[in-house]
Amino acid sequence: MGDISLPAPVPAPAWPDRFQHVDTLLDAPGPSTDPDFVRGDVVKEFLRNQCKILVIGAGGLGCEILANLALMGFADIHVIDMDTIDISNLNRQFLFRPKDVGKPKAIVAAEFVMSRVPGTKVTPYFGKIQDKDESYYMQFNLVICGLDSVEARRWMNATLVGMVDPENPESLKPMIDGGTEGFKGQARVIIPTISSCYECSLDMLNKQTVFPICTIANTPRLPEHCIEWASVLEWPRVFPDKKMDTDDPDDIQWLYERASARAHEFKIEGVTWSLTQGVVKNIIPAIASTNAIIAASCCTEAFKLATSCAPALNNYFMLIGTEGIYSYTFEHERRPECPVCGGETIDMPVKKEWTLERLIEALTERQDIQVKKPSLSAGGRSLYLQAPPQLEKRTRPNLEKKLSELVEDGDELTVTASSLPFNLTLRVLLKD
Amino acid sequence: MLKIWSMKKNEETAAKKKPKVSAAQIRLQKDLTELEEFKTMTTDFPDPADLLHFNLIITPDEGFYKGGKFLFSFNISTNYPHEPPKVKCMQKIYHPNVDTEGNVCLNILREDWKPVLNLNAILVGLQFLFLEPNAEDPLNKEAAEELRRDREAFAKNASLSMRGGTIRGQTYERVLATP
Numbered sequence: 001m002g003d004i005s006l007p008a009p010v011p012a013p014a015w016p017d018r019f020q021h022v023d024t025l026l027d028a029p030g031p032s033t034d035p036d037f038v039r040g041d042v043v044k045e046f047l048r049n050q051c052k053i054l055v056i057g058a059g060g061l062g063c064e065i066l067a068n069l070a071l072m073g074f075a076d077i078h079v080i081d082m083d084t085i086d087i088s089n090l091n092r093q094f095l096f097r098p099k100d101v102g103k104p105k106a107i108v109a110a111e112f113v114m115s116r117v118p119g120t121k122v123t124p125y126f127g128k129i130q131d132k133d134e135s136y137y138m139q140f141n142l143v144i145c146g147l148d149s150v151e152a153r154r155w156m157n158a159t160l161v162g163m164v165d166p167e168n169p170e171s172l173k174p175m176i177d178g179g180t181e182g183f184k185g186q187a188r189v190i191i192p193t194i195s196s197c198y199e200c201s202l203d204m205l206n207k208q209t210v211f212p213i214c215t216i217a218n219t220p221r222l223p224e225h226c227i228e229w230a231s232v233l234e235w236p237r238v239f240p241d242k243k244m245d246t247d248d249p250d251d252i253q254w255l256y257e258r259a260s261a262r263a264h265e266f267k268i269e270g271v272t273w274s275l276t277q278g279v280v281k282n283i284i285p286a287i288a289s290t291n292a293i294i295a296a297s298c299c300t301e302a303f304k305l306a307t308s309c310a311p312a313l314n315n316y317f318m319l320i321g322t323e324g325i326y327s328y329t330f331e332h333e334r335r336p337e338c339p340v341c342g343g344e345t346i347d348m349p350v351k352k353e354w355t356l357e358r359l360i361e362a363l364t365e366r367q368d369i370q371v372k373k374p375s376l377s378a379g380g381r382s383l384y385l386q387a388p389p390q391l392e393k394r395t396r397p398n399l400e401k402k403l404s405e406l407v408e409d410g411d412e413l414t415v416t417a418s419s420l421p422f423n424l425t426l427r428v429l430l431k432d
Numbered sequence: 433m434l435k436i437w438s439m440k441k442n443e444e445t446a447a448k449k450k451p452k453v454s455a456a457q458i459r460l461q462k463d464l465t466e467l468e469e470f471k472t473m474t475t476d477f478p479d480p481a482d483l484l485h486f487n488l489i490i491t492p493d494e495g496f497y498k499g500g501k502f503l504f505s506f507n508i509s510t511n512y513p514h515e516p517p518k519v520k521c522m523q524k525i526y527h528p529n530v531d532t533e534g535n536v537c538l539n540i541l542r543e544d545w546k547p548v549l550n551l552n553a554i555l556v557g558l559q560f561l562f563l564e565p566n567a568e569d570p571l572n573k574e575a576a577e578e579l580r581r582d583r584e585a586f587a588k589n590a591s592l593s594m595r596g597g598t599i600r601g602q603t604y605e606r607v608l609a610t611p
Contacts (some may be wrong), residue, residue: 151511158455199455202514210545214529214537214569237533242436339455375465380457381481386465388475391483414453416462423458 019044022073025309037308048075048119050307053139055079056156058130060144060286061178063095064295068108068143070117072303077113078123078140080132081106092288102152129156134163137173142305144176144298151207153177157190157198158340164193174305174312178298183321188332189313190306193312194342196315196332199340204309208282223263223270230258240299246281255280259286265324288323337422344369345412345425350403352430356384358429369424374417376405377428386417404430456512460484463551473555484508485555487522488555491609492562496576496590497527502610504558506551516545517554523605526593528565528576533603537571574600 026043037043053074055065058081069077082403083105085096095103095112106124125132129152137143147153157175165171175190177198186368190197198313209224216229233329235244237254245251256276263271277283297317304312316332319325336342346369350359356376363374376383383398385391398406405412418424458482467475476487488504502521510514519541521527521534529537538557540549570576579586589599596606 043501148512149439154455154511154514205514207543208547210543212537212539212543212569213535213604215572217531217571218536218538218573233533233535333482338466339458375461377453377457377461380453382461382483385461387469388467390475390477391480394480412453413459416458416463418466423462 008324017071025303026307027052028077030310032279032311034308034311041192042095043307045071047303047306048073050076052076052140053080053302053306054137054143055115055146056143056152057081057146057148058093058095058124059083059089059146059148060092060288060291061180061295062105063109064291065118065144065146065178066113066122067298068295069302070113070120071124074302074306076123077120078125079106079110080125080127080129082108082126082128088251092291105217111162125337129159130421131212133158137163138171140173142174142176142302143268144178144302145206146178146295146298147188148179150202153179153198154202157192157250161192161197161199161341175303178294180286180294181284183287183290185290185294185311185319186317187294187301188316189301190315194376196334197338197341200338200342201316201332201336216251220262220266220268223259223268224279225265225267226259227255227276229262230255230276231280234258244280246277252277252280287321290319293319293321306364339423340379342420343424345427347427347429347432349429352402352404352432355400356403356406359403360399362386370419371415371417371424372419374415374424377414378411383407383413404429449587454510455568456508456510457483460508460551461514462606466550466552468552470559473559484510488519488558489563490559492559495563496565496587497594499591499609500525500562500594500607502562502607503570513547513550516541516549517551519554519558522600523607525607526572526575526590526599526604527561528567528570528572528579529561531571535571537566537569539569 010030023044026047027039029037029039051074052388053076055062055069055071056079058066058079062079062081065081066077084102085093085100085105085108087098087101090096090098093105093293095109100108104126105126106126110122110124114120143156145153145156145158160175161171163171163173175192176187177190178187179185189195211225211228213232216225217233220226220229231244252273255270259271259276263269301313304310313329314331317327317329319327336339348359348363350362360374360376363369364371373386375385382391382395384395406432407428409428411428413426413428414423415426437536454599472491474489476489477483478487479483484507486506488506490504492500492501493500502525505520505522507518509518519536521530521536524532536558538554538561540553540557565579567576567580575586578589593599593604594607597604
């Protein structure tokens with residue numbers, strides 16, 4: 001006795017009956033199981049030896065997700081995270097220890113899970129999701145997101161929707177998206193091009209708390225107003241050419257001092273260093289138990305999708321734990337005008353020597369789309385824009401050019417027009 | 433799902449590359465090409481290949497600011513339309529809702545922005561600020577106070593400021609449409 005230090009985690013031997021409970025689900029169909037479910041060794045073999053799953057984010061949700069997946073028997077897990085470990089993560093991101101502060105989350109999380117769950121391979125990538133291209137994402141069967149940014153979700157969603165090739169069922173990668181905000185959370189299953197995508201529901205997002213600029217400039221009443229004043233108005237005035245780094249304690253200190261002085265001037269109380277950091281980084285306190293619930297829901301969905309042992313969530317689960325525990329599940333519908341998964345893709349066979357003008361003519365003649373005055377771009381490059389005048393004039397010379405000079409066979413053009421309620425994707429098939 | 437996945441792998445598809453178009457880009461193409469034509473407003477793209485950054489020139493044909501030429505910069509992030517465009521006035525002007533740093537107090541640029549709004553709405557909003565400056569939401573407090581107290585004095589000072597005049601110690605930029 002006397003020595004109470006915990007032993008370092010050592011690779012544990014595979015324990016007997018490890019999958020006893022999981023196997024209960026895989027050895028026999030249940031009342032709602034899909035008729036195509038193949039019970040027994042086939043499904044176990046797929047789950048434990050073939051299925052490759054990608055986890056995006058190794059933070060609050062990511063740590064829970066990684067542990068859950070490994071214990072459920074997913075054996076080939078990849079994880080992407082661009083962050084390093086901060087001391088404030090340690091209360092809930094339980095794969096990290098004080099000695100890991102400053103190290104990449106993805107790498108530490110991968111090593112920890114592998115050291116604790118025998119037979120699991122976790123491949124980390126310390127970097128941004130945008131560093132990887134479609135050929136990378138194509139290798140996975142499933143993607144689970146435990147992200148904290150709308151932007152990253154939109155990118156991942158658009159990438160997975162864009163990868164779908166109707167000729168190739170392998171290109172369809174279900175995306176399970178978890179999210180938490182304090183005591184609230186959500187888990188959803190997105191089957192790209194089949195169910196509602198992330199972009200379809202973008203207008204359901206709550207607005208971030210934004211104060212009118214005249215209030216923060218003239219009539220501050222809250223400590224937050226003073227902090228916003230320091231970051232939105234004072235910073236660009238004092239440092240016109242320097243971008244604020246909200247991860248730099250010196251920058252936060254500067255904002256804190258300015259905000260405190262202003263609060264003092266207006267007799268407002270409550271400006272603190274941590275509130276300053278919270279406001280400028282838009283930090284919402286993370287709750288470990290909310291992460292655990294949402295991660296559990298996400299991983300259960302991954303398990304159901306991978307094995308077909310039970311019908312998957314259709315398609316949106318929300319949890320409100322602010323007053324008691326309330327949850328609701330509903331089917332979020334696709335939005336026909338969604339810029340990511342809505343709109344039609346039509347194939348347009350064209351001759352190589354056609355000019356762009358000829359293509360536009362052919363497009364406007366098509367009865368099935370009824371488009372007037374279309375604007376076209378290819379991969380973000382403007383081909384012909386109807387307005388504003390400067391851009392019209394600049395892109396006008398393209399009208400005379402041959403299609404073979406402007407696009408390649410199979411390129412997808414983005415067509416917008418005021419007569420179209422949404423955008424149209426045009427796949428050009430160049431013929432001689 | 434398992435059934436789909438266990439089908440034969442198609443290696444060719446993985447190699448196929450498609451150019452990436454973000455939802456923000458599509459939306460921006462739609463917004464820009466459907467901008468209404470205003471005789472008092474023109475857009476200018478310093479780099480026409482870059483639709484995310486452009487300028488707006490407003491030349492009001494009535495009101496306090498008739499005869500002026502006002503320049504605004506638009507910066508649109510890849511998170512558009514979830515986030516509103518960042519709009520700044522590029523000149524130092526005497527206006528109740530624009531401060532001397534170029535910050536603009538227009539509700540739909542911040543607290544009332546919604547993704548259903550578009551660039552047209554912002555253009556109309558900015559134009560409106562020049563026709564009807566709003567003394568209730570001041571960014572330049574003195575200008576707002578003057579507008580509330582004495583519209584005639586305000587009109588004189590607005591006109592003086594556009595000629596590059598000095599008002600209460602602040603010298604404003606000359607912003608006349610005709611040299």
